[in-house]
Amino acid sequence: xxxxxxKLQEVPGFLDTLRFAWQKPEVEESRRRIVRDSYSVDGALxxxxxxxxxxxxxxxxxxxxxxxxxxxxxDQYVSKSLSDYRKANEGHEYTSEEKLEMNATFGxxxxxxxxxxxxxxxT
Numbered sequence: 001x002x003x004x005x006x007k008l009q010e011v012p013g014f015l016d017t018l019r020f021a022w023q024k025p026e027v028e029e030s031r032r033r034i035v036r037d038s039y040s041v042d043g044a045l046x047x048x049x050x051x052x053x054x055x056x057x058x059x060x061x062x063x064x065x066x067x068x069x070x071x072x073x074x075d076q077y078v079s080k081s082l083s084d085y086r087k088a089n090e091g092h093e094y095t096s097e098e099k100l101e102m103n104a105t106f107g108x109x110x111x112x113x114x115x116x117x118x119x120x121x122x123t
Contacts, residue, residue: 006040006067014063030062043069053077082116089117099123 053073
């Protein structure tokens with residue numbers, strides 16, 4: 001991992017496309033937050049708080065061009081997070097409380113599927 005500084009580029013004319021006066025201060029605060037609360041590694045930005053690669057929509061909403069390596073870093077982060085979740089939930093058996101909650105939410109006789117692990121449970 002190579003830490004480096006990344007210069008963020010503004011999308012030309014983005015601020016001119018905002019429809020409401022309150023949006024400009026929001027966008028400016030988002031930009032400050034990205035700079036203040038992140039660090040860069042190998043051409044991508046990560047949040048200081050949780051070491052997650054910053055999602056591309058954060059840059060879009062702030063009127064900034066995402067760094068070149070951002071998509072790759074985000075894809076790797078999401079892939080690892082899902083893998084870790086699956087590994088942590090291997091062999092998990094639903095508790096009585098979880099089963100009651102699923103039954104209350106979905107009703108009796110419904111197959112509930114965890115879309116990340118694929119585990120199925122019939123209420």
